[in-house]
Amino acid sequence: MTEPEFEIEDTPESWPVLKSRVLAEGGISAYHEDLVRMVDGTEARRQYTTHHGAVGVIVLDEDGRMLTLRQYRHPVRRLLWELPAGLLDQPGEPPLAAAERELYEEAHLQAAEWRVLVDYFNSSGTSDEATRIFVARGISEADGEQFARQGEEAGIVVRWIPLAEMVERVLDGRVGTSSMVSAVCALQVALTRPGGWDSLRPADAPWPARPF
Structure with a gap:
């Protein structure tokens, strides 16, 4: 049959x-x-x-390095290396605007070029949480004053690392947040396929899980 x-x-x-x-x-x-x-x-x-859902950003500089932030996460009792990221908890705020806001607040940076890298459900068997990961280039220091971090964000440590090195850390289990694993693996593949950066979706591409 x-x-x-x-x-x-x-x-x-x-x-x-x-x-x-x-x-x-x-x-x-x-x-x-x-x-x-x-x-x-x-x-x-x-x-x-x-869950509100969330956005994250994999930030690339001209030397092929990516930005990563170390932050304490209480549920898993670990200091984790993550992407700039945050909740979609501002009414009416589009995902791109949320990503730009998080990049400013957590790293005091802004980007001239944005693309959608990957969308995923974090744990579809137990939650409706959805995440959109952007990739950003053309990085510069943000305008305005440094955002005053509070609570767990007050302890954020910022580092730049070559993308290829972060891929190795993901594959050998040293770095393991869902956004980081999804982002670095997806970007490593995306940059090697025909069109590279230009083959990625525009920053305002539809997102059925969180229409905007």
Whole structure:
């Protein structure tokens, strides 16, 4: 029997929700439980968190180095090397504007050229959190005063590292945040395919997970 042909592309779908309740709410997320009718007619409970979503930036200088920030993350009890990144928690703020804001606040930098590098769901089995990673070039010091970091951001350490070296750190397990792994691997591939930088999507490309 021949199986039907399917386009290999994520598509919208919503199975019937028979009951829904909020189990807990926090500052940036809420924990839900839904009773869902499965494709075979059975019913199952699914618990998941809803989340604003986030943006991140892989910043490249003229020497092929990328910017990385060391920041404390309490849930995993580690100092992690990350990209400039932040929440989509400002009403009406487009993803690119959020990325520009985070780059200014966390590194006091601005960029002349922006592209969309990769979009992904952080943990689709347990959360609706979605992240868009931009890649930025044409880097210069930001206009205006240095942003006053507070809380865990007060301890941020900023470093530049060759992209190829960060790829090695990801592949040997020394650096492992989801945004960093996705970004450096995607960019390493993107820069070697036909068109390189110009083959990447424009900075205002549609984002079905977080329409804007």
